[in-house]
Amino acid sequence: MHSNWRDIVSQHTLLIHSSCTLRCTHCKLWKTNPLPEETFVPSHIGHLLADGTFFDRYPRTRLYNIIGGEPLIGTDILPLLHLLKSAGIYTRVWTHGIVPIDHWHEIYPWINEVALYLPAPDRTEYRTITGTDGFDRIPEIIKDLRRNGIRVSLNAMMTPLMVEWLPYFHDIARDHRIPMTVTYYANGDFTTSEKDYIHRYNWVSGTIVFKLLKRHKHSCPGVPHMALQSPIEMARLYGKQVSDDIRKMMGL
Numbered sequence: 001m002h003s004n005w006r007d008i009v010s011q012h013t014l015l016i017h018s019s020c021t022l023r024c025t026h027c028k029l030w031k032t033n034p035l036p037e038e039t040f041v042p043s044h045i046g047h048l049l050a051d052g053t054f055f056d057r058y059p060r061t062r063l064y065n066i067i068g069g070e071p072l073i074g075t076d077i078l079p080l081l082h083l084l085k086s087a088g089i090y091t092r093v094w095t096h097g098i099v100p101i102d103h104w105h106e107i108y109p110w111i112n113e114v115a116l117y118l119p120a121p122d123r124t125e126y127r128t129i130t131g132t133d134g135f136d137r138i139p140e141i142i143k144d145l146r147r148n149g150i151r152v153s154l155n156a157m158m159t160p161l162m163v164e165w166l167p168y169f170h171d172i173a174r175d176h177r178i179p180m181t182v183t184y185y186a187n188g189d190f191t192t193s194e195k196d197y198i199h200r201y202n203w204v205s206g207t208i209v210f211k212l213l214k215r216h217k218h219s220c221p222g223v224p225h226m227a228l229q230s231p232i233e234m235a236r237l238y239g240k241q242v243s244d245d246i247r248k249m250m251g252l
């Protein structure tokens with residue numbers, strides 16, 4: 001099952017929680033939402049799942065975007081993923097990907113797609129959390145996801161700190177032949193030449209540059225949450241990816 005044009009207009013975005021294991025420099029979430037001790041899925045969702053009324057509260061769309069914070073921390077997301085899968089819903093999880101491999105393997109059978117957003121951390125903090133200085137784990141994660149039949153896209157959210165990494169991210173996307181979205185906030189602190197540089201990637205095959213007008217204050221800034229609310233923005237965000245897929249299927 002793949003996402004397609006019908007999924008673009010029939011999707012729901014579910015914000016699981018606002019906590020995260022990373023510490024991106026531009027992000028306020030980890031400063032204001034400490035990691036919960038026991039449960040990561042809000043209790044109201046837990047109750048809806050337990051008493052079978054989830055779809056009374058949330059729509060039964062063709063596709064669900066699961067977002068956070070970091071939605072994959074903790075294990076109690078699994079009942080939700082089970083429910084979505086049993087309802088035949090395509091599940092796309094937006095994650096920074098730095099999740100223990102055992103947990104990934106529990107999750108694989110229940111999801112269709114991972115939109116990996118590339119975090120923008122302070123390097124020392126990132127090293128402490130991931131044990132690596134660069135983004136070396138990202139290619140490993142992509143390989144493992146694809147070996148397990150999960151569709152993958154990269155979402156490179158730009159901050160001025162991240163612009164120098166853009167060619168490296170593009171190399172990852174190209175080497176793994178996966179689509180890449182480059183997002184940036186219109187009110188970000190970019191120079192004109194940095195913006196021009198980012199926009200050059202719009203001309204690169206499989207890559208789309210997406211200017212975000214507004215942040216959603218409770219979700220990871222690496223997720224284009226406000227765009228996910230609008231079918232028109234979604235068509236722009238996924239249109240190129242879907243048309244690239246169609247071209248590939250037709251051997252063009």
Ligand code: SF4
Pocket residue numbers: 019020021022023024027028029030068069070096119120219220221222
């Ligand atoms: S920007 Fe996203 S990945 Fe980074 S700390 Fe914030 S929630 Fe986590």
